[in-house]
Amino acid sequence: MLGVRSRLDTGSMGGYMPYTIMFIDGQAVAFEQDARDVALFCLKLRGWESLTKRRHLDLTCGRLDGRCVMSIWFQYFLSLGLGALAGSFLNVVIWRGPAMWGLVESEGSASRGNLLAPRSYCPSCRTPIQTSHNVPLISYLFLRGRCASCAQPINPRYLIVEALGAAAGLAAIYFYGAGLAAVLAGVYLLVLIALAAIDLETGYLPDMLTLPLIAIGLAANVGGLFVPFREAVIGAVAGYLSLWAVSAGYKALRGREGLGLGDAKLLAALGAWTGWMALPVIVLVAAVTTLIVVGAMSMRSQEIDAETAIPFGPALAFSGAIVFLWQ
Numbered sequence: 623m624l625g626v627r628s629r630l631d632t633g634s635m636g637g638y639m640p641y642t643i644m645f646i647d648g649q650a651v652a653f654e655q656d657a658r659d660v661a662l663f664c665l666k667l668r669g670w671e672s673l674t675k676r677r678h679l680d681l682t683c684g685r686l687d688g689r690c691v692m693s694i695w696f697q698y699f700l701s702l703g704l705g706a707l708a709g710s711f712l713n714v715v716i717w718r719g720p721a722m723w724g725l726v727e728s729e730g731s732a733s734r735g736n737l738l739a740p741r742s743y744c745p746s747c748r749t750p751i752q753t754s755h756n757v758p759l760i761s762y763l764f765l766r767g768r769c770a771s772c773a774q775p776i777n778p779r780y781l782i783v784e785a786l787g788a789a790a791g792l793a794a795i796y797f798y799g800a801g802l803a804a805v806l807a808g809v810y811l812l813v814l815i816a817l818a819a820i821d822l823e824t825g826y827l828p829d830m831l832t833l834p835l836i837a838i839g840l841a842a843n844v845g846g847l848f849v850p851f852r853e854a855v856i857g858a859v860a861g862y863l864s865l866w867a868v869s870a871g872y873k874a875l876r877g878r879e880g881l882g883l884g885d886a887k888l889l890a891a892l893g894a895w896t897g898w899m900a901l902p903v904i905v906l907v908a909a910v911t912t913l914i915v916v917g918a919m920s921m922r923s924q925e926i927d928a929e930t931a932i933p934f935g936p937a938l939a940f941s942g943a944i945v946f947l948w949q
Contacts, residue, residue, distance in 0.1 A: 697800055701791035701808075706758035708812050709787020713780050714742065716819045725826045747772035758784040779819060786815045790943075797947050806842050810835070810895055810946065814939040817888060821935030827884030832891055839894030848946075849897035857893025861901055862886045885934050892942035900945050907941035908934065 714737060720726045721734040742751045749771040755761045762781045769776060790811035798804040813835050821827050836858055843854035865886035873879055893901050912934060920926050 697795055698792060701795040701804075702788045703791075705791020705794075705808065705812075706784050706788040708791065708808070709784035709815070710756070710758045712787060712812060712816045712819070713783050715816050716779070716783065716823065717745065719816075719828065719830065720820060720824045720826065723828050723830050725828060726824050744769040744771060744774070745777075746774040759788070779823075783815060783819060787812060790815065793947055803847055806838070806847070807946070809838065811943055814943050818936035818939040821884070821933045821939075825882075825931060825933060827882070827888050827935045829884075829887065832884065832887040835891035836887070836894050839891055843894070848895060853897035853899065854894050857896060857898035857901060858890045859893075860898045861889035861891070861893030864901070864905075865889050881934065885938060888935055888938050888942075892938065892946075896942065896946050896949060900949055904938065904941045904945050907944065908937040911937040911940055 718734040718737060722736055740750070742756055743749060744751060746769060749769070752770070755765060755770050759781065762776065762784070765776070767776050767778065767781070768774065791808055794804040794808035794811060798807050813831055817827055817831055817835075820831075839848075840851075840854055840858060843849055843851050845851075848854075849857075863886075865881060866883065869879070869881040869883060869886065872881060889901070889904070892904055896904065912932060915937070916926055916932060926932075
């Protein structure tokens with residue numbers, strides 16, 4: 623199997639598009655210059671056993687490197703590990719961030735600390751966590767969800783966020799291959815995880831996360847990395863104004879807040895990353911998800927009325943992640 627890199631005349635589309643020709647068993651097959659697509663094609667063509675004996679594209683540079691398919695799995699496992707580590711840090715952000723940003727008050731006279739110090743500690747007894755007990759995912763399971771010092775239960779959110787972080791890392795590398803797009807996609811997904819968790823626990827979507835997410839999304843799309851820049855700008859503006867209008871209209875009719883502007887800023891961020899055309903789908907999926915959650919809460923005999931606060935941020939974050947990966 624031989625690979626040749628070249629450029630393909632796109633005709634009516636205008637300009638030239640990089641592509642790769644793979645000569646497989648004497649047949650020439652042209653691919654867009656996406657190493658992951660080539661590797662997946664080879665997996666389907668030959669299956670695991672024969673592919674491990676063949677050469678394939680190196681995902682980091684798009685050229686033949688003579689290694690077997692294990693380099694693909696190495697990147698997957700590496701992204702899983704890095705995602706889990708990032709998820710562990712997200713737990714610090716979720717716990718300490720709201721107190722740092724004045725959204726919640728620290729318990730008693732004890733400060734939660736900042737994002738760098740003190741080292742991780744048990745929220746119940748404030749005993750510093752040993753390094754051996756701070757391994758993402760593994761430590762929680764090994765300790766059976768309890769603090770090694772005081773034996774108090776550890777919030778399962780720690781395990782869930784670390785698992786979601788690992789999934790975010792894997793999704794980024796799977797959908798975008800090794801490169802800048804995967805790194806930025808990972809950042810986007812990780813911030814959404816943090817925002818969803820903070821909104822669930824505090825009812826706030828902090829500007830310290832939503833505003834940078836808007837800026838990074840617009841910067842990433844200056845060169846059209848995910849969507850054309852114009853669509854990203856329109857998406858950010860339309861995302862904010864649409865939910866701002868809903869919030870203002872509800873307040874005018876009912877005389878009280880029904881939707882926070884944090885949700886509007888989050889939708890602006892989603893629009894900056896996915897473009898304005900994705901916004902209707904994002905809002906629809908988020909609304910359906912929220913209705914499903916409310917229905918499940920009602921079936922569990924939880925009282926739901928017009929005064930019950932239902933965070934919309936987690937549903938927006940979930941919907942924004944799904945649409946971003948599959949658009």
